[in-house]
Amino acid sequence: MTVGNYVSYIRANAYHPKENQFRVLAAGSIMQTNNQVIMVPPNSHINTVSQLANQKIGVNVKLNIGTLLVSSILTDNAVQAPSQNDFVPIPFPDMAAALQAGRVAAAWMPEPYVSEAEEKYGDLPLADSDQGHAQDLPIAGYMVTSSWLKANPNTAAAFRKAITEAQTIAGTNPAAIEQGMVKFAATPASAAAIASAPEFPTQQNTQLLQRLSDLLLNFGMLPQNYNVSQMIAK
Numbered sequence: 001m002t003v004g005n006y007v008s009y010i011r012a013n014a015y016h017p018k019e020n021q022f023r024v025l026a027a028g029s030i031m032q033t034n035n036q037v038i039m040v041p042p043n044s045h046i047n048t049v050s051q052l053a054n055q056k057i058g059v060n061v062k063l064n065i066g067t068l069l070v071s072s073i074l075t076d077n078a079v080q081a082p083s084q085n086d087f088v089p090i091p092f093p094d095m096a097a098a099l100q101a102g103r104v105a106a107a108w109m110p111e112p113y114v115s116e117a118e119e120k121y122g123d124l125p126l127a128d129s130d131q132g133h134a135q136d137l138p139i140a141g142y143m144v145t146s147s148w149l150k151a152n153p154n155t156a157a158a159f160r161k162a163i164t165e166a167q168t169i170a171g172t173n174p175a176a177i178e179q180g181m182v183k184f185a186a187t188p189a190s191a192a193a194i195a196s197a198p199e200f201p202t203q204q205n206t207q208l209l210q211r212l213s214d215l216l217l218n219f220g221m222l223p224q225n226y227n228v229s230q231m232i233a234k
Contacts, residue, residue: 001159003028003142005065007221010213014226021146023233025156026163028140029198030208036069036129036139037114040106041099042122049077049127057082058090058098058107063221065139066108069129071219076132081219096121110139112181115191133215138208139198149233156233170200204232 009022038057040046046055052074059066062084071081090098095107096117106126109117117123130136142163149156169176177197181187187195209228216222 001025001142001144003140005140006138006209006212007065007068007216009143009231010216010226010228011063011221013231014222014224021231022143023146023149023231024141024204025144025149025233026142026160027138027201027204028142029138030201031130031134031137031139032196032198033130034114034125034128034196035198036108036110037125038070038073038106038108038127038129039099039114039117039123040126042124044105044124046105046126049073050079052106053079055086055105056088056103057086058095058104059087060092061089062087068215068219068221069134070108072132072134072215073127073129096123099123111195111197112185112187112191115195116188119188119191136208137212138205144233164202167200167202206232
C-alpha cells in the first residue's frame with residue numbers, strides 16, 4: 001500500500017497493461033489555491049509566465065505531476081509547453097537552494113516547500129498551478145495492486161474506513177494538519193502554520209480523475225487514452 005501522485009500510477013497502468021495493475025483504494029488530495037506553485041528567486045527578472053519560455057524549470061522528476069502542471073500553466077497562458085530538456089530534476093528539499101544558486105530560473109513546488117522557500121530565501125510565487133485546465137485537479141491517492149486487493153479485501157476495507165476518518169479530520173481541523181506536518185514531515189512550525197492545504201476528499205471523483213488522465217494524453221505523457229474507471233477499487 002502506498003500513497004503518491006496519480007500520474008505515476010496512471011502511466012504505469014497505461015504503459016504496462018499486462019502487468020499487475022495499480023488500483024486506487026482511497027482518494028488522497030485535490031489541488032487547491034496556492035498549494036502547488038511555480039516559484040522564482042527574489043532577484044529574478046522573470047515576473048510573468050510568458051517569460052518562462054525556453055527557461056530551465058525545476059521539478060522533482062520528469063514526466064510526472066510537476067511537468068504536467070507546468071506545461072498546463074504555460075499553454076493556458078499562450079506559451080509553448082516546455083520540452084523535457086527544459087525540465088531539471090531536483091529533490092524538493094533542494095529546490096529553493098537550486099533557485100538561489102541559479103541552477104534553474106524557476107521551480108515548481110508543492111506545500112510545505114513553497115512556504116519554506118518563502119521564509120528561508122524570500123522566494124516569490126510566479127504562478128499558481130490551480131488554474132485553467134488544471135484547476136481542482138486530483139493530485140494523490142492511496143494505491144494498491146490489483147493482486148493485493150483481491151487477496152486482502154478485509155484489510156483494504158479497514159484501511160479505507162480509517163483513511164476516510166482521517167480525511168474528515170484533515171478537512172475540518174487545520175491544526176491537526178499543522179501538527180502532522182511538524183511531527184511526521186519535519187516541517188518548521190512557522191511554515192506549517194501558513195502552508196496552503198489541498199482538499200482532502202472522502203470519496204473518489206472519477207470525472208475529476210479522468211480530467212487528469214486526459215491532460216496527460218494531451219501533453220503526450222500517455223500512449224493512448226486511458227479510462228480511469230478501471231483503476232478505482234470497488
